[in-house]
Structures are given as structure tokens and as C-alpha cells.
Amino acid sequence: MREELLAIVERNSRIDLKELAVILGAEEIDVVNELEAMEKEGIICGYHTMIDWEKTSIEKVSALIEVRVTPQRGQGFDNIAERIYKYPEVTSVYLISGGYDLLVTLEGKSLKEISGFVSDKLSTLDSVLSTATHFILKKYKDHGTILAKKYEDTREKVTP
Amino acid sequence: MRDLLSRQAVNLKPSGIRKFFDIVSEMEDALSLGVGEPDFDTPWHIRDEGIYSLEKGRTFYTSNSGLKELREEICHYMKRKQGVTYDPLHEVLITVGGSEAIDIGLRAVINPGDEVLIPQPSFVSYEPCAIMAGGVPVIIELKAENEFRLTAKELEDAITDRTKILILPFPNNPTGAIMERKDLEEIAEVIRRHDILVMSDEIYAELTYKEKHVSIVEIEGMQERTILINGFSKAYAMTGWRLGYACGPRVILEQMVKLHQFAIMCAPTTSQYAAVEALRNGDPDVLEMRTAYNQRRRYLMHAFQEMGLECFEPFGAFYVFPCIKEFGMTSEEFANRFLEEEKVAVVPGTAFGDCGEGYLRISYAYSLDNLKLAIGKLADFVERLRAEKK
Numbered sequence: 001m002r003e004e005l006l007a008i009v010e011r012n013s014r015i016d017l018k019e020l021a022v023i024l025g026a027e028e029i030d031v032v033n034e035l036e037a038m039e040k041e042g043i044i045c046g047y048h049t050m051i052d053w054e055k056t057s058i059e060k061v062s063a064l065i066e067v068r069v070t071p072q073r074g075q076g077f078d079n080i081a082e083r084i085y086k087y088p089e090v091t092s093v094y095l096i097s098g099g100y101d102l103l104v105t106l107e108g109k110s111l112k113e114i115s116g117f118v119s120d121k122l123s124t125l126d127s128v129l130s131t132a133t134h135f136i137l138k139k140y141k142d143h144g145t146i147l148a149k150k151y152e153d154t155r156e157k158v159t160p
Numbered sequence: 161m162r163d164l165l166s167r168q169a170v171n172l173k174p175s176g177i178r179k180f181f182d183i184v185s186e187m188e189d190a191l192s193l194g195v196g197e198p199d200f201d202t203p204w205h206i207r208d209e210g211i212y213s214l215e216k217g218r219t220f221y222t223s224n225s226g227l228k229e230l231r232e233e234i235c236h237y238m239k240r241k242q243g244v245t246y247d248p249l250h251e252v253l254i255t256v257g258g259s260e261a262i263d264i265g266l267r268a269v270i271n272p273g274d275e276v277l278i279p280q281p282s283f284v285s286y287e288p289c290a291i292m293a294g295g296v297p298v299i300i301e302l303k304a305e306n307e308f309r310l311t312a313k314e315l316e317d318a319i320t321d322r323t324k325i326l327i328l329p330f331p332n333n334p335t336g337a338i339m340e341r342k343d344l345e346e347i348a349e350v351i352r353r354h355d356i357l358v359m360s361d362e363i364y365a366e367l368t369y370k371e372k373h374v375s376i377v378e379i380e381g382m383q384e385r386t387i388l389i390n391g392f393s394k395a396y397a398m399t400g401w402r403l404g405y406a407c408g409p410r411v412i413l414e415q416m417v418k419l420h421q422f423a424i425m426c427a428p429t430t431s432q433y434a435a436v437e438a439l440r441n442g443d444p445d446v447l448e449m450r451t452a453y454n455q456r457r458r459y460l461m462h463a464f465q466e467m468g469l470e471c472f473e474p475f476g477a478f479y480v481f482p483c484i485k486e487f488g489m490t491s492e493e494f495a496n497r498f499l500e501e502e503k504v505a506v507v508p509g510t511a512f513g514d515c516g517e518g519y520l521r522i523s524y525a526y527s528l529d530n531l532k533l534a535i536g537k538l539a540d541f542v543e544r545l546r547a548e549k550k
Contacts, residue, residue, distance in 0.1 A: 022462045023455035158181040158194035158505055160284045
């Protein structure tokens with residue numbers, strides 16, 4: 001059941017538990033137990049809401065920042081990653097293979113705020129060698145959801 | 161002009177679905193549960209192959225039987241899924257949808273007066289195609305108490321010395337019924353004893369929700385007397401690409417290739433390239449869609465139970481076939497009133513044969529949200545009808 005359950009709640013974490021049980025062909029209590037178990041095991045780490053901020057009047061700017069760092073003896077990249085992810089404006093931190101080491105995503109109110117964060121906080125960290133900031137201009141698809149277009153049913157209404 | 165039209169064509173009954181379609185299409189804001197095709201878009205990697213083939217200039221006819229590459233992939237698929245072997249050179253033909261295969265398959269084997277056994281309720285094309293091929297359709301009325309499966313007894317009773325071929329439409333549109341191995345073994349015995357042919361329309365083979373689909377060709381002595389029909393429309397959500405195929409004995413396929421060659425030339429080239437990709441890398445997509453259909457199927461069965469609407473549990477295709485006999489209306493009356501009062505289209509069971517009377521076909525090729533909306537309206541309607549009766 002786990003795989004199917006996860007696939008559903010990944011797309012819709014607000015689904016009614018009774019309905020979830022029906023479509024999985026399971027008992028509601030088993031579904032609840034399974035969800036709780038997966039929360040405890042850290043498989044389910046949270047239930048978030050996807051928001052297209054573009055459609056609101058709230059100004060938001062996001063950026064991807066490539067960071068090159070010097071790994072520390074005995075700690076590898078973990079220490080420096082922690083120093084970065086503790087900032088609340090940082091939304092994600094990934095260790096990356098290839099030309100740079102960490103990919104940091106950042107959300108701020110304005111370009112100025114983000115550039116300020118990069119120059120004041122990120123670049124000044126001891127082990128950071130260099131950064132490259134890419135501002136996001138438009139989100140077409142996020143978390144598997146296409147933001148640019150709405151689904152439209154173009155089928156004939158009745159077919160054999 | 162005297163005698164302008166073919167009497168046989170004129171005498172064909174128009175499809176019952178067409179009639180209903182005309183009513184529905186006049187209503188702008190009608191919800192529909194009447195669609196016989198997947199709601200998913202064709203998976204992107206398959207569309208991408210189609211586009212790529214156009215870019216490369218693959219814009220010519222293929223051989224009459226279809227791309228050799230595709231026929232080989234179909235043989236691999238049949239081996240992988242059904243465990244049977246077909247020769248890609250002589251025993252596979254790519255057609256324009258499963259529908260063309262039904263038509264030319266019947267025309268390839270029917271002589272005037274041959275009887276064609278057609279279990280109903282079933283897809284709308286079998287009967288007219290049998291008639292246009294010069295055959296005599298003999299209807300076998302499937303029963304709700306058998307979960308709309310074909311039984312050996314029903315088959316035996318319908319066979320005469322003029323019987324030529326049995327059409328075997330499972331998983332079934334419109335009932336959602338399936339035939340399991342034991343059901344097939346029972347009818348196969350009758351088929352072998354009377355030495356008749358089978359046309360097995362397995363277009364919904366990938367959409368079963370119990371055990372994996374069993375084909376009649378897996379049963380001993382059946383492959384050599386069966387025209388197996390399948391296609392890409394339902395499994396890979398490729399209805400608009402118009403691509404199906406037939407597998408069968410070389411002697412029959414040779415005649416089908418001739419008819420196909422003179423009428424069609426070859427199936428659409430772009431679609432054939434896309435289909436190769438579907439067979440090679442489409443299994444995960446099929447699994448994902450099947451899982452979604454199954455969730456909706458469970459939701460519907462539960463909803464019917466809650467509203468006390470009688471319905472056997474179907475394990476195939478993407479249809480449910482609830483019984484509405486309790487309301488004392490014909491299927492058509494029910495569907496018309498439901499459309500008028502709640503603006504939801506469902507297809508009357510009678511569109512698939514007279515014995516569909518008292519039933520509705522409800523398709524679950526819709527998102528759960530859409531289903532919920534429409535089924536809520538059905539629950540209201542059913543409640544109102546029951547109140548009226550009191």
C-alpha cells in the first residue's frame with residue numbers, strides 16, 4: 001500500500017482520509033496507521049501547499065545559487081551546508097555533483113534582499129570559494145505541477 | 161437516380177450513441193460520464209517520438225502490414241504479456257485502430273449466410289461489420305447474474321451448423337466484465353468441439369484490476385483459430401493516433417492484408433513510430449494509468465453502494481454498468497431525464513444491444529474531482545426518483 005499511498009498524498013496531501021481508504025481499497029484505520037508510521041519514520045517529512053505567488057499581489061523573488069566550497073576535514077560538506085541551511089530565507093540546499101558543490105535556493109522580497117544575502121552572508125563564510133546567482137524569471141512547472149497552463153478536456157462528450 | 165444507395169448500408173441501424181451525442185452536444189455546460197476514451201494525454205515520450213519521426217522526414221507509406229520494427233515489438237509484447245509466439249512477418253498486421261481490424265477480420269472469413277456470434281452488451285461495431293461482411297449476426301445476451309461473462313452453455317446454445325466465428329469482447333465495453341482463465345477454458349472446449357473461429361477483441365487487455373489479463377490464445381488449441389485484436393488507444397491513451405493491430409493465423413492474415421491494402425494502404429506512419437516507443441518504454445505509463453483507473457473504480461463502487469444502486473463489480477476496462485431497473489424507466493428515459501435535470505450525460509445500456517436495457521454505462525475516464533461532482537448529482541437524482549415513487 002505504501003507506494004500507492006505516497007503517490008497520492010504527494011499530489012494531494014489534503015485528501016479526505018475516508019476517501020483515501022476507499023480509493024485504495026483499504027480500511028480507514030489502516031491508512032491512518034500507515035501515514036502515522038511513515039511520519040514517524042521520517043518518510044513523510046511534511047505537508048506543504050504549492051502556491052503560485054505570481055498570481056498574488058505579494059512580491060517574491062527566488063534565486064538559484066551555485067556555491068563552491070572547501071570541504072572540511074572529517075566533516076565533508078555537512079558543516080558548511082548546515083551553516084547555510086539554517087538561514088530561514090534559504091528554501092533548499094543540495095549537494096551537487098559537477099562543476100560546483102552546493103545548490104542553494106533562496107526566496108526573498110526583492111532582488112536587493114537576495115543580493116544582499118549573497119554578498120553579506122553567503123560569500124563571507126570561510127569555506128565558500130565562490131558563488132553564482134541565477135534569478136528565476138518564470139516558473140513553468142514546479143513539484144510536477146504545470147503552472148503555465150490549465151488542463152482542459154477537449155474530448156467529444158460522448159463516444160463509444 | 162434510381163436506387164441511389166446501398167440497401168444494406170441504409171438498413172444499418174445508426175449507433176445508439178450517436179443519437180445521444182447529438183442531444184448532449186447541444187448542452188453547453190453538461191458534465192459527461194459518457195466518454196469511451198482515456199482522459200490522460202498520450203505520454204510525452206511517445207508524442208515526442210511521433211514529432212521526431214516527422215522532423216526526420218518519415219512521412220511516407222510504410223509497408224502494407226506496417227513497420228517491421230513495430231510488428232516485431234508487438235510480437236515481443238505478446239510473448240512478454242501473454243506468453244504466445246507470433247511471426248512478425250506473416251502473423252501481424254497494423255491497422256487503423258482496433259476498429260479496422262474488426263471490419264477486415266470479419267470480411268476476410270465470412271461467406272454469405274455465415275453466422276457471427278456476438279455477445280452483447282458490447283461495442284457498437286460488431287453487428288454492422290458482420291452484416292456488411294455478408295454474415296448473419298446472432299446475438300448472445302449476456303446476463304448480470306454471470307457478471308456479464310460468456311458461459312459455455314450460452315455459447316453452446318447459440319451454435320448452429322452455420323456458425324463461423326465467435327466475437328469475444330473482453331475486457332468488455334460497456335460492462336467492464338472480464339473473462340478469467342477458467343471461463344476461457346470452458347468456452348474453448350465448446351469452440352474446439354464445434355470447430356469455429358474466434359475474433360478476440362482485447363483492446364482493454366492492459367486495463368484489468370484483478371489478475372493480469374488472460375487471452376484466449378493462451379488456451380490450448382486456440383491460437384490457430386483466433387484473430388486477436390489489440391491496439392494503442394486504451395493502454396497508452398492514443399485514441400486519436402488511430403492505431404491498432406491484429407495477430408492471427410497466416411492464412412487469415414494474408415486475406416486481411418489484401419483488404420487493408422486496397423482500402424487503407426497502410427496505417428499512419430507517424431503513429432507507427434510513436435507506437436514503437438510506446439511498446440518499448442511505455443510499461444510505467446500503463447501502470448500509472450491503470451492505478452489511477454483502479455482508484456476511481458473503487459470510488460464508484462463505493463458511491464453506488466452508498467446510494468444503494470445495484471451494480472456488479474467490474475474488473476476491466478474503465479466502465480461500470482449499474483442497474484436502474486428499480487426506477488421503472490427505460491435506460492434511455494433515465495439517461496434523458498438525468499441529462500435534462502442534472503446536466504450529466506451517461507450512456508443508456510441499450511446503445512450496446514437490446515439486452516443493455518435497464519443499465520447505464522458510466523465511464524471513469526475522468527479525474528476523481530470530476531467523478532465526485534457528477535456522482536454527487538447522480539445521488540441527488542436517484543434520491544429524487546425514489547421519493548417520487550413513494
